[in-house]
Structure formats: structure tokens, C-alpha cells
Amino acid sequence: MSAVLTLAPAPARRLALLGTGTVGTAFVQRYQSLLARGVALPQFSWLANSRTARVCGHAPEQELQLANLAARTTPALQPWAEAEGLQRGDVVVDATASDEVANWHEQWLARGVHVVTANKLGQGAQLARAQAIADSRQGSDAQYGDSATVGAGLPLLSSLRALVAGGDRIHRVEGVLSGSLAWLFHHYDGQRAFSDWVREAAGAGYTEPDPRVDLSGEDVRRKLLILARASGIALRAEQVRVASLVPNALAALPADAALGALSQLDAPLLEYWHQAQTKGGCLRFVGGFDHDGASVGLRILPLDHPLAGGAQTDNRVAIHSDRYQQQPLLIQGPGAGAGVTAAALLDDVLAIVRR
Numbered sequence: 344m345s346a347v348l349t350l351a352p353a354p355a356r357r358l359a360l361l362g363t364g365t366v367g368t369a370f371v372q373r374y375q376s377l378l379a380r381g382v383a384l385p386q387f388s389w390l391a392n393s394r395t396a397r398v399c400g401h402a403p404e405q406e407l408q409l410a411n412l413a414a415r416t417t418p419a420l421q422p423w424a425e426a427e428g429l430q431r432g433d434v435v436v437d438a439t440a441s442d443e444v445a446n447w448h449e450q451w452l453a454r455g456v457h458v459v460t461a462n463k464l465g466q467g468a469q470l471a472r473a474q475a476i477a478d479s480r481q482g483s484d485a486q487y488g489d490s491a492t493v494g495a496g497l498p499l500l501s502s503l504r505a506l507v508a509g510g511d512r513i514h515r516v517e518g519v520l521s522g523s524l525a526w527l528f529h530h531y532d533g534q535r536a537f538s539d540w541v542r543e544a545a546g547a548g549y550t551e552p553d554p555r556v557d558l559s560g561e562d563v564r565r566k567l568l569i570l571a572r573a574s575g576i577a578l579r580a581e582q583v584r585v586a587s588l589v590p591n592a593l594a595a596l597p598a599d600a601a602l603g604a605l606s607q608l609d610a611p612l613l614e615y616w617h618q619a620q621t622k623g624g625c626l627r628f629v630g631g632f633d634h635d636g637a638s639v640g641l642r643i644l645p646l647d648h649p650l651a652g653g654a655q656t657d658n659r660v661a662i663h664s665d666r667y668q669q670q671p672l673l674i675q676g677p678g679a680g681a682g683v684t685a686a687a688l689l690d691d692v693l694a695i696v697r698r
């Protein structure tokens with residue numbers, strides 16, 4: 344007589360969200376609207392910011408509001424770290440810009456917890472951290488969903504990885520990689536002060552929480568590092584030459600004072616605008632890398648240049664590889680904004696759940 348084996352059901356996969364700001368809020372809204380349309384998603388277990396962590400049950404929207412009302416503490420806390428309780432197979436979503444949270448990616452993966460991130464500091468900061476994340480991925484069956492980190496979900500990373508997997512060598516990648524700077528240079532007309540446009544972009548949620556992160560080129564540097572590393576090039580942050588738009592005096596100010604001092608940008612930007620007019624070109628903030636190095640900065644491009652087109656927050660990226668030698672593969676589309684970023688995060692969550 345043969346014994347009948349009964350397997351215990353696998354524990355239900357759960358979802359946790361870190362970051363309840365612009366992107367975190369859009370993530371919760373999209374999660375709710377997909378659920379209402381009958382899409383199968385993991386149960387929302389808890390969400391947290393730097394002030395509080397809240398168990399969600401069936402009402403993540405309400406808990407998100409309460410989390411955002413929690414009192415601020417100095418220094419910022421990691422209230423979720425003590426009791427995060429994530430188990431193998433759970434999915435944690437990082438919608439923060441926090442270095443401390445990015446430092447956890449590696450150990451979550453090593454424990455079999457899937458990580459989905461809009462935070463570029465996992466793969467776009469120190470090379471050692473990016474390599475530790477890659478090693479943890481290989482050593483466990485946990486996935487790392489990073490499509491929101493560059494191009495807010497545009498098929499940039501997936502295209503590069505597909506080319507590399509198909510045996511292509513990536514020769515050069517260059518592009519308009521900042522949706523906020525694309526928006527600024529599509530609108531700036533030398534008439535209204537540049538700083539006014541920056542405030543408008545920040546108000547629309549296009550910039551990083553501190554717009555100097557975009558204007559300094561630091562955000563583009565991080566994206567270049569992520570793209571280069573996905574292309575098989577072990578690029579280090581200090582190998583990227585960055586020409587910042589932020590004058591030193593503005594860079595030195597604390598974040599709360601910087602917004603009031605943005606007019607320091609106006610005179611140099613007006614000068615660049617006049618130079619572009621004289622040459623019959625347009626201003627674009629471009630980042631690029633090849634096997635000899637990488638650079639980020641403002642360029643005057645001819646109007647028919649492949650990177651000159653697009654509109655609004657469009658990213659526009661040219662990939663040169665073995666099969667795309669004469670003409671690059673061009674990828675263009677909206678590359679900033681909470682809606683597309685949240686959609687990219689949920690795409691990655693769904694890809695993990697459906698595997």
C-alpha cells in the first residue's frame with residue numbers, strides 16, 4: 344500500500360512598500376486599480392517611510408495616508424528594519440531615494456526576497472554594491488526588478504540585456520536620460536527665467552525630491568552606471584566625467600535653502616541658450632559611455648541630431664552594438680513621472696508573480 348503525501352501549501356506571497364512619497368503613492372493607486380480589474384497581485388502586507396511602518400490589511404490607501412501624516416523625526420528612522428519579517432518569495436518594493444534602503448537589496452535577495460526598485464542607488468552607486476546585488480541574484484532564486492530605475496520603464500535595460508544575451512557587444516550608448524532635464528530644455532526659450540521652469544518641473548513631480556540631483560548631472564550619472572553595468576562594462580562612478588549645471592554656491596546650500604536660490608542658474612543658462620541660437624542648434628543634457636569612458640553634460644546639438652527630437656519628458660537613447668553599427672537602435676518615450684514609474688514597478692512585480 345503506498346502512502347499518500349500531502350504537501351503543505353506554500354505560504355502566500357506578500358508585498359511590502361518602502362517609500363510613501365510621489366512614486367509610492369502612485370504605486371498604491373495603481374495596485375488598487377489593477378486589483379479592481381481582477382489582476383492577481385500579492386497581498387499588500389505593510390508599507391513604510393522613514394517615520395513609521397504600517398500593516399496594510401485590505402486598505403493600503405488609508406495606511407499610506409496615515410504614514411504620510413506621521414511625525415517627522417531627526418535623524419530619520421528605519422522603522423521597518425527591526426520587524427520587516429520578509430520571507431522567501433515575498434516582494435519588497437523600494438520607492439525611496441535612500442542609500443540605507445539600497446544597502447539592504449543585497450541581503451534581501453540573498454534571503455530569497457524579490458526586490459523591485461525605483462531607487463537607483465542599488466545598481467547606480469558603488470560598483471561593489473552593484474556587484475554584490477548581481478552575486479546575490481545568482482546565488483538565490485530571487486529576482487531584481489529594476490526597469491523603473493532608468494527611463495521609468497522604457498525598454499532600455501531589457502533591450503541592452505537582450506542584445507548582450509544574443510551575443511552582441513555594446514559599443515556605445517548615449518542619450519537624453521533625464522526626463523526632468525528633457526522637459527526643461529524642451530521648454531526653456533531664453534525668455535522666462537530658467538529657475539521658473541525648474542520650479543514648475545519640481546511642482547509637477549518631474550524632478551528628484553531635490554532638483555539639484557537632476558541639475559548636477561548626478562541622476563544621469565547613476566542611470567549611465569546602471570546602463571553600462573547592464574552592458575557588461577564595470578564602470579565606476581568616478582570614471583564618469585560630469586559637467587554640473589549647478590554653480591558651487593548653490594551646490595553648497597542645504598536642501599531647504601536651495602529652492603529659494605535657484606535664480607543662480609539663470610545667467611549661465613541664458614548664456615548657453617544664446618550660444619545654441621547662434622549655432623542654429625538646441626540644448627540637450629546628454630549622457631553617454633563607450634569602452635573608453637563616460638561623460639554627462641549640456642550639449643548644443645544640431646536640430647537633426649538623433650537625440651534632438653522628442654518632446655516633454657521624453658528620454659531618447661541611441662544604442663550602438665555589433666548589429667547596430669551604421670544606424671543606432673533608438674528608443675524614445677516618456678521617462679519621468681510618478682504614473683509611468685509606478686506602472687514599471689508593478690510590471691516588475693507582476694513578472695515576478697507570474698514566473
Ligand SMILES: NC(=O)c1ccc[n+]([C@@H]2O[C@H](COP(=O)([O-])OP(=O)(O)OC[C@H]3O[C@@H](n4cnc5c(N)ncnc54)[C@H](OP(=O)(O)O)[C@@H]3O)[C@@H](O)[C@H]2O)c1
Nearest residue numbers: 362363364365366392393438439440441461462552680681
Ligand atoms: N518621481 C519620479 O518621476 C521618479 C521617476 C523615476 C524614478 N524615481 C525614483 O523613485 C524614488 C522615489 O521618488 P519620489 O519622487 O517618490 O520621492 P519622494 O516623494 O521624496 O518620496 C521618498 C519616500 O522615501 C521615504 N524614505 C526616505 N528614506 C527612507 C528610509 N530610510 N526608509 C523608508 N522610507 C524612506 C520617504 O519617507 P519620509 O517622507 O518619511 O522621509 C518618502 O516617503 C527615487 O529613488 C527616485 O529617484 C522617481
